[in-house]
Amino acid sequence: MNHTPHFRTVLSCTVVILGLGLVATACGEPDGHPLAGTPYDAAQQVAFNAPRAGSKADPDKPLEVTAKSDGARITDVTVTDDSGHHLAGELSADGVRWRSTAPLSAGAKYTVKVATEDEDGAPGTRTVTFETAPAKKFLTAEFGPKAGTYGVGQPITVTLSTAVKGGEARRVVEQSLKVSSRPAVEGAWHWVDDKTLHYRPKEYWPTGASVRATSNLQGVKVAHKLYGGRSKALKLSIGDRLEAITDAGAHSMTVLRNGEVINTIPVTTGKPGFSTRNGIKVVLGKEYYVRMRGTSIGIAEGSSESYDLPVYYATRVTWSGEYVHAAPWSVGSQGVANVSHGCTGMSTGNAAWFFKTFREGDIVKVVNSFGNMMDTFGNGFGDWNLSWDKWRAGSALVADTEADSTVIETARLRPQV
Structure with missing residues (x-):
């Protein structure tokens, strides 16, 4: 056995x-x-x-x-x-x-x-x-602006490769987009439209801050058959806090660096019918020479308002053509009256100084003008004209309802003087 x-x-x-x-x-x-x-x-x-x-x-x-x-x-x-x-x-x-x-x-x-x-x-x-099998359709995020040093008002932007609709999909995207800074600040994303987001802190960026924006979307399921792809990170440095505050009623610009007045400049702004926009704007770029023509903003050639001028030291603050620039033809009115077609004009010497001193992301604020408020989106960076509560309401992670997905058409480049 x-x-x-x-x-x-x-x-x-x-x-x-x-x-x-x-x-x-x-x-x-x-x-x-x-x-x-x-x-x-x-x-x-x-x-x-x-x-x-x-x-x-x-x-x-x-x-x-x-x-x-x-x-x-x-x-x-x-x-x-x-x-x-x-x-x-x-x-x-x-x-x-x-x-x-x-x-x-x-x-x-x-x-x-x-x-x-x-x-x-x-x-x-x-x-x-x-x-797991790779996705057939990818969502990527392109950060802006380009790497470099910017002023304290520069928003971080994201352009998505595919429109994202619906609260849940937007939440997935936002959770995957990270912005960090040293020193740390409170900030939030805001959906401009289905393909565009802006990020800004509650207050302006701190002087000397280092900012990094990254995407963790790769491989993440965003919606049915849509997955995140690889996106390039962004690094920015923040310079001094430069602010130009133009009082259109007093025809004067006060320039501050880190809270201290460093210059006061006599200016002229938009005359009746062409009043300069009120509110906070952000420097978008600088052009040493721009040819400005009235026809570009709908003024008939040969009319009493028609103009065709070579303009120097032009610092752009809206995509539709609002600049801070040299206006030697109006020196007699600068500090006295508003005679421009919407731009802020000053002497050639002052404009050259402004052009040299200011960089992208610096603040240009207009008060006491008869013009409309600066658009929040679509014509430059009017982001800072929204209160913090309204800004946060544009975040899919914060808002109780889906953020407004109305597509905002970007204004064409049409110089004004």
Whole structure:
């Protein structure tokens, strides 16, 4: 008679990874085995029934882990991708099923670690890996402006490669767009339209700040069949706080550096019918020479308001053609009257100084003009004319309702004098 050792064979569980075409079976060791009571890797009991060799899992399908053997249960499931991000999931109360509650990333490699117990509490572990198929449609984010040094009013901009509609998709995008600064400041994104976001702090950037904008969109599911792609990060430096405050009623500009007055300049602004816009504007660029013609803003050639002038030391503050520039033809009116067609004019010497002193992102503010308020978006950077509460309301992460997605047409470049 053959004598068989007196121990019984117990299999801890069968774990099936569903929904992605992966099947793994984790079995225990017999009672009395030297490793009984310690976690083991049942590699010999693992089988993959699909996808076929070389195939990748569909990222649009959830990941499921199921314990099949009677009395067996799952005690823990950890899923991480090759970037170290954890995939959220939920384990049923009876330990029979685990299911992912967050979307998988496209084009990623995942590691799944499953811990199990059999009916006697003997532990088992199994680790499997799989890859998800790359996305066919990508969403990328282009940051602006170009890397460099800017004034304290410079917003960070993002142009998306594809329109994003719907609150949930917008929240996913915002959560993946990161802006950090040293020193740290409070800031928020604001949706300008379906493809454009602006980021600004609650107050102006601190002088000397270092700012970095990055996108963590790569592989992230944004909407059905739409995943994030790779985007280039942005680094900015912030210079001194330069502010030019023009009082159109007093025909005078006061220039401050870090809160201290460094210059006072007599100016002329827009005359009746062409009044300069009120509010905060941000320097967009500088052009040593611009030919300015009345026809570009709808003034009929040969009319009493017609002009065609060479203009020097032109510092742009709107895309529609509002500048701070040299106006030697109106020196007699500067400091006395408003005679321009919307621009802020000053002597050639003062304009050259302004041109040399100011950079992109510096603040140009107009008060006491009869003109309209500066547009918030679409004609430059009027971002600072919104209160902080209204600015934050344009964030999909803050607003109770979906941000306004009205597309704002950018004004064409039409110089004014």
